[in-house]
Amino acid sequence: MKYLVMLSVAILASAAQAVVPATWTHATEADFAKAELKNAATTSLGEVILARKIEIIMPSASAPAVVSAVATSGKAVYAAAGAKPLVFRIEGGKAGKWATLPGAMVCCLRMAGKDLLAGTGGNGAGIYRVSGKDKVKKVWADGKVKYVWAIAPGKKDVLYAATGPEGKVFAVDKAGKGRLIYHADKLAKNILSLAVARNGHLYAGTDTEGLVIQIDPARRKGRVILDAAEKEIAALAVDGNGGLFAATADAAKAGPDGKVKPNSKKAGKAAGKTRPAPKPAAAKKGPNPAPAASQPAGSATAPAEKAVVLVMPPGPSTKPRVPSKVTPPAPPKGKGNAVYYIRPDGLVHTIFRRPVTILAMVMHKDRLVLGTGNGGSIYAVTPDGDEIVQLADTDAKQVTALAVGGPGGRLVFATANKGSVGLIADAPAAQGTLTCKPLDAKQIAKWGTVRVQGDLPKGTRIGVATRSGNIAKAGDKTWSTWSKEHAVRGDFLSVQSPPARFLQYRLKLTGARGVSPAVKQVEIVYQVGNLPPVVSALTATPVVKVSLKGRAVVAPSKVYRMTKITASDPNGDKLTFTLAFREQGADKWITMTDKLAVPSYVWDTRTIGDGVYELRVTASDKASNTPDSALEAARISQRIVVDNTPPVIKPLAAKTAGKTVSLSGQVTDASSRITSIEYAVDSQNKWLSLLPKDGIADSKREQLAFEVKDLAAGPHRIALRAKDIYGNTGYASASVTIAP
Known part of the structure; x- marks a missing residue:
């Protein structure tokens, strides 16, 4: 029975502290x-x-650098060397060499009663039976087979052998006679993994294209039921509902250390168990048998970046015909490897994906247990993929093998780089x-x-x-x-x-x-304890276009000042602001607004006269505190020049001499410097730039003296305009007549 437990402590808020903790x-x-x-x-x-408690029963000091496979028998654990043809036996805390096998390496182990079966690689590759210390007997070998990657038991003492490098699966009877039951041909070079279903069907995982193939041993026919986005199917496991789990080990999709960003979402837990998928309908008899899946090829419900289902009806040959290639949209590099669940109806779900290589997988007490690289972690995953628990984080690079039924019912794991063998307790620590x-x-x-x-x-x-x-x-x-x-x-x-x-x-x-x-x-x-707000900046920038009460307003000059406040509160309290102004040198402040909830304000300077001003902002945390505990902070801006008056051009004098007019005058601004002077002849659009008498517009007063030449006979109007730094524009004009 489960209880919701709450442990809490009540503390009275002090009047000197913030109201909201x-x-x-x-x-x-x-x-x-x-x-x-x-x-x-x-x-x-x-x-x-x-x-779960972890116990190392063969430390790296005594283990080979790569432990490629493990098997269990009672209190004994057998471990294989991945780079040498050696098998070790571990029992009672002691490990020793058990057998030396033909070949260059040991690829797989499994128990057959009290005997140990080993699949080897290299010259002399085959299946060997070890019935005692150094008691080795060949069960089966084939001259073209260089690797036996997996062994699975079939009916009537038959053994299935997954081999390479020609992508073949053999059925080996108890007399040691091997019969080819599947050849991947161009689809794969190596069959890496095997699993046997209750109905006798055999499942095989390949390299090269990352295929899962369903094989009917009696008919010696196979069909592809999964074309994964990854290149290797390293492990397979059947469930009790007719489904199949397939784990991938594409090295190109694994991260350098297998680390994954921890989940930061509150997702809750899946409610109840998913009902088993319905079994596919039997194929109709006839020359064109229907696919076993309830959906067309490639119609997996999983996202396209995860997997594509490829269903292939049986053909007349003992070898499966090569299907037309269905290429799944591959996930971006670095997305990691996956565990796929293939339902009995052929649809596929992705239940696990992380930047690791999944090198081993077993079903243990309603959980999938995964051995991974390149971080050497072991994960337990619920069959629906909803919950993932890291059972162990070893100091090795890869967890290469897993086996159930170890001493005391514990789970056995093996590692590489550093090589070791360990046990994971069946129950949690006390x-x-x-x-x-x-x-x-x-x-x-x-x-x-x-x-x-x-x-x-x-x-x-x-x-x-x-x-x-x-x-x-x-x-x-x-x-x-x-x-x-x-x-x-x-x-x-x-x-x-x-x-x-x-x-x-x-x-x-x-x-x-x-x-x-x-x-x-x-x-x-x-x-x-309540801390005062911090006001770090107060600026007032001239702008031409502003938004007032939701509508855009364009001013003829820069009469609007966008006032911006940079403020924060160490307690995270909500701040309100009071803005005030004064002329430079004055003692009293005049409040513009005292209920500002946002750190910005549009100041219309037409409401005050030209001059030099200062702004003051006061930030208060009273919205989050009691009146007695509220604190405030203030900052005064730099001097702000307000100039809304245009420059004055006078006196403007004009003298004619033939077709030339000489003009002179003075441009004066009360508060700011002149930035540009222009003139136009008989036009309000064609303005020409004009320099003041000293050659640079850089002060509040500028002298003018210039000529307009080559005027046509008749009356003319010469206009001048001058702008100050705030965009205020003053105008003047002179009328002249050119004699014919």
């Missing part, structure tokens, strides 16, 4: 990712559970802990509520303790000691850790009768 929430795999775990593990669903990384409140804080939610089966226990300090390094001698650990029983308990900047919590999980409790969420509420 802050909260840390840990509820996802990513939240717990940096915690220190001891005999505990986190799942992809964000649960903390007890981990006790484990999770210690979170130091949580930083940024300031001295009082600790409020800690709330733990989880499942607490009967007899299990969750305990919680805390400690605090003012140095980021946890456990420094200045930190407080761990508080008394309190059992979670649904009551409210006080947190004893003193106020500080940093806090750690420690969860202790205790199992019962092989069952683990589960922590699903931890919430910690804390309060930092």
Whole structure:
């Protein structure tokens, strides 16, 4: 029976503190990712559970660099060397060489009663029976076979052999006679994996194209049921519903260390089990038999980047005819390898995908267990792919082999680079802990509520303790000691850790009768003493076009100033702003607005006279605090010149001499410098640039003296315009007449 457990602490808010406290929430795999775990593990669903105990029974010091295969028999474990034709036997904590086999390497192992069967590679490749120490007998070999990658048992003491490099599957009877039952021909060079279904059908996984082939041994016919986006099908496993799991090991799609970003989503847990898929309808008799799948080829319900189903009806030859190539849209490089579930009706689901190579896979107690590279991790995955748990993170590069039924019912695993053999307990550890990384409140804080939610089966226990300090390094001698650990029983308990900047919590999980409790969420509420807002900048920039009350407004000059405030609050409080102005040198401030909720304001400077001004902003956190505890901060802008008056051009004098007119005058602006002067003759569109008398427009007063030549006889109007730095424009004109 499961219970929802909540552990919390109530703290009264001080009048000197913020009204709204802050909260840390840990509820996802990513939240717990940096915690220190001891005999505990986190799942992809964000649960903390007890981990399985791991025991190394053949350490790297005594193991070959590559352990390629393992098999179990009672209390004994057999391990194969991947680079030498050696088999080791491990029992009672002792490991020793058991047999030397023909060939260059051992590719696979499996038990046949009390005897050990080994598939080897290199010269002398074949299947060999080991009935005792150094008691080796050849079962079967073929001159063209260089590798026996997998062995699977069939009916009537038949053994199936997956071989390379010609992509053949053989059926070997108890007399040692081999019969070819499938040839991949151009589809693959090596058959890498085998699995046998209850109905006697044989499944084979290939290299080259990453195919899964369903073989009928009696008829010696095969058909492709999966064309994966990856190039190798390294492992196969059947389920009890007529479906098949296929694991891929395409090295090009694996990351350098197999690491994956922890899940940061709160997805919940799948409700109930998915009903088994219906079995495909029997194929109709006739010259054109119907495909076994209920959908056409390539109609998998999984996204196209994951897999494409290819169904091939049986042909008249003992070799399957090569199908027309159906190429699945391959996932981008680096997306990782996958475990596909092929339903009895032929449809495919992807239940696992990570940047690893999946080198081994077994079904163990309603979970798929995966051995992976290049990070040397072992994962347990629910058959629907909803939950993933890392069972082990070894110090090797690859987990190469898995076997069930080890000593004490434990799971056996083997590794490479470093080579080793280990056991994973069948039940979770009796006790484990999770210690979170130091949580930083940024300031001295009082600790409020800690709330733990989880499942607490009967007899299990969750305990919680805390400690605090003012140095980021946890456990420094200045930190407080761990508080008394309190059992979670649904009551409210006080947190004893003193106020500080940093806090750690420690969860202790205790199992019962092989069952683990589960922590699903931890919430910690804390309060930092109220700190004043920080105003770091206040600017007022001239703009021509602004949005006022939802409509765009264009000013004839830069009369609008976009006032921007850069402010923050250390407590995360909501801020409101008051804007005021004054002329430079004045004592009193005049408020423009005192209810500004956003850090920007459009200031229409036409409401004040020309001059030099200052702006002041006051930021307040009163919206998040009591009136007595609210704090504020202010900042004054740099001097702001307001100039909405155009330059004046006077006096403008004009003298004619033949076809030439000489003009002179003065341009003056009350507040800012002149930036441009232009003139036009008999036009309001064709303006020509004009330089002041000193050759540069750089002051509030500029002298003019220029000539307009080659005017036609008759009356003319010469116009001048001058602009200041804020876009204010002044005009003047003179009328002249050119004699004929």
